[in-house]
Amino acid sequence: MPSASQQIMRLGFGFAVSQALRVIIELGVPDLLAVGERSVDELAAATQSDADALYRVMRLLAPEGIFREVAPRHFELTEIGAVLRSDQPGPRDFVSMINSEAYLAFEQLLYSVRTGKPAFDKVFGSPRFDWLSEHPEQAALFQRAMVALSQGSNEAVAEACDFRPFTRIIDVGGGHGQLLSAILARNPHLSGVLFDLPSGVAAAHEGAGGDLPRTEFIAGDFFESVPSGDVYVIKKVVHDWDDGRAAAILRNCRKAMLPNGKVLVAETLVPPGDEPNQIKGIDVVMLAVTGGLERTEAQYASLFDAAGLRLERVIQTRGPISILEASPAYG
Template sequence: MNDAGEPEESHESGGTNESGEAEGRRSAALLIEEALGFLFPAALRAAAEVGVADHLSDGPRTPADLAKATGTDADNLHRVLRLLATRGLFEEDDQGRFRLTRAGDALRSDAPVPVRSAILMITDRTMWLPAGEMTRCLKEGTSAFDRIFGMPFFDHFTQDAQTAAIFHEGMASMSDAENQPIAEACPFPEKATVVVDVGGGHGGLLLAALRTHPGLHGILYDRPHVLAGHRLDTPETKGRWSVQEGDFFTAAPPGDVYLLKRILHDWDDTQCMTILSNCRRAMRPGGRVLAIDAVLPQDNAPHQGKTLDLMMMASLVGRERTEADFARLFAEAGLRLTGVVPTGTVLSVVEGVA
């Protein structure tokens, strides 16, 4: 107070205001940078689509050389690669040549674990366009896919063979890096067991399971057009597998263990209960379900499942789930959750028994 009893001007208050303004500017800069982030996957898709990484196996090349090899514009290709280099996927030298780094090596079609098909699937218009309409999900409480494409996600695939191929090839590519550690982590019984890979696509996980556990016999269960691309026919698995056509919303083959890898996250709770109930009815005494999905932590930590959850929200009707969510789903389908096994990947094995 001054002599007149009035509050004096506080220099500390002014400092606080200045500090607040600085924090506001930092927040604004951060949010703008985050909003621009969508351009990185766009650039990654462009590089994957033209196959630029396949032309860098023998060392660095100039954008002009790469443009001739890929049938692209040299200046614009340079601009795309320059952005990708900021995240360490490529590296530009002092002569203006680009090389592929170890971090970006999986972009090559012939890489030990190639992910080009997975990138093309994740950034396909069936995922990209609904993500841009996410506000619709908030206001209408439903997927944005139907309004854009005129029908649900999987119905669209039945009418667009090219998009279906992108999806199934992309899922197989996305799975290749994770199938082996998941197969090793799965709690399979020691005795000879029939494992049913429900909606197993091209059979990458089942193949890894059969290789890892010689006592297993496998059934790959999926739609006919998907089974046509299966990869189970190898010398080391001869006589230990079969394929069976069907719809997991209708029934499941008899078996001892049911694998559901990245299946439940595609569907809402009611549909998931139908799938799980069909497995429960078909399983032999002592059988179990192994649902392999992201299990979301209930904290603020980053987790790929939290990102994928928004893809499920925008393009499909499913969701990623917490352990409590899985326990509830299992209980309503006549199963009891008995454990969650980490796999060293973003996915966990959620085990349920009758």
């Protein structure tokens, strides 16, 4: 069993594995190994890389289950590594995204801990989403990464909610539109509105998230206003913002909703206790990159209260994501 010092050392080297994944994705190594094992020399020639350097990176990733060294300096792709191929829907875009500008911001995590402010703004000179609006290639990668990160969760949300009482659904910050597409496919009586910044609306228009029948595409700023409807779905948006900004989004939904309207916030709740959970890592990324946070159920209840809403119930899905259903707290 590793000693305490060895375990700490392994944790400290986590950045090396993360960046090594980004490098082999950018070089296209998983695609080259899709047809079978190859030597490092062949891979290096195909990727215009230094063979010895590439070997060292692949040797690092082999114990992590990405590759298998079947003979000296010969590797094959594992089942885990196969999800990094370009023809497979999976986390490759998320790995590339999180290990680029977000990674650089995270180096200044101490700044965020001392100030409570996002390090991204300090490193890049503007907030994360403002920066993305000025860098279309990175914005497109971000949208693809969100599609990858949302695998399974959009379907889980769509099937867990009963949309029969509603007629017009507003997907606030809907981005690529994958969630709205899943909901509309299950509820042919609904019309939809995909509401987001221009980059998100463009991704939805291009079909990044699937078919969007009966949908109106509206670009705008949810801190200013949102379109009118009787049910608002806000998935993985509220966690991007601090309490003041998050409450502003919810408050605008409260103002715009039709009578008997509902707000459905789909987020992964931070569980109690100290068991390992991916959401705790994402929470610290939110701290450094966007200034947002992952929240407990009690924290969401307080947030709704600040926006003139009342948490009615928490709907569990078949995935780790939950749906917090809120109604107006007053008439």
